[in-house]
Amino acid sequence: xxxxxxxxxxxxxxxxxxxxxxxxxxxxxxxxxxxxxxxxxxxxxxxxxxxxxxxxxxxxxxxxxxxxxxxxxxxxxxxxxxxxxxxxxxxxxxxxxxxxxxxxxxxxxxxxxxxxxxxxxxxxxxxxxxxxxxx
Numbered sequence: 001x002x003x004x005x006x007x008x009x010x011x012x013x014x015x016x017x018x019x020x021x022x023x024x025x026x027x028x029x030x031x032x033x034x035x036x037x038x039x040x041x042x043x044x045x046x047x048x049x050x051x052x053x054x055x056x057x058x059x060x061x062x063x064x065x066x067x068x069x070x071x072x073x074x075x076x077x078x079x080x081x082x083x084x085x086x087x088x089x090x091x092x093x094x095x096x097x098x099x100x101x102x103x104x105x106x107x108x109x110x111x112x113x114x115x116x117x118x119x120x121x122x123x124x125x126x127x128x129x130x131x132x133x134x135x
Contacts, residue, residue, distance in 0.1 A: 008033060011104060013060050014076040017026040017128045028114055033104040041128050044079060045091045051106045060101035066093035072104025079103075084111045 012018045018026065036055070038044060044055060044062065057077050063099040064071045064079070073079065083089040084106060115122040 006030065006068075008104060015056055015078050017078070017081060017125055019097055019128060020061040021121070025118070025124070026122070028118070029106070029111075032110040032114065033106050036103050036105045037099040038103070040097050040099055042097045042101075043046055044095040044097065044101075046094050047091055049091045050087075051080050051089040051108070053105055053111070054078055054084050055103040055105055057094075058102045058104060060098050060103075061098040062101060063096050063098050064093045066097075072098065084108050087112075 006027075009023060009026045012026045012029055012033075017104075018029065021029075033056070035058075037061075045051070047066075057073060057075050057079070059075060061072055061074045062079065064073055079093075079095050080091065083091070087108070092097065115125065
């Protein structure tokens with residue numbers, strides 16, 4: 001029987017590090033997300049904070065201030081993905097909502113538990129991350 005594709009799975013499919021994962025893997029990741037909303041002006045992260053997970057932007061825009069550079073991100077972008085993979089990850093950017101934001105929060109502990117229980121998923125994610133490391 002085919003698995004039902006949900007809006008959360010579709011949102012995850014658009015994320016660079018999750019590209020190419022099958023619906024079953026995306027469904028497992030979707031099961032550990034929680035939807036969060038932020039009002040304009042709300043600060044999602046500050047530099048030097050310890051990261052505990054990542055935010056996948058579903059609706060809205062955020063401003064990212066990192067190392068003297070300002071960037072704006074929107075739907076399909078992820079903030080804090082390194083915190084999913086590193087337990088000692090400190091935030092490097094100040095991220096602030098520009099518009100009302102709806103995001104999917106992914107907790108590092110739950111995500112790492114998933115990786116430790118599914119070696120094939122862990123390898124696929126590492127390959128996706130490695131594909132985006134500059135030569």
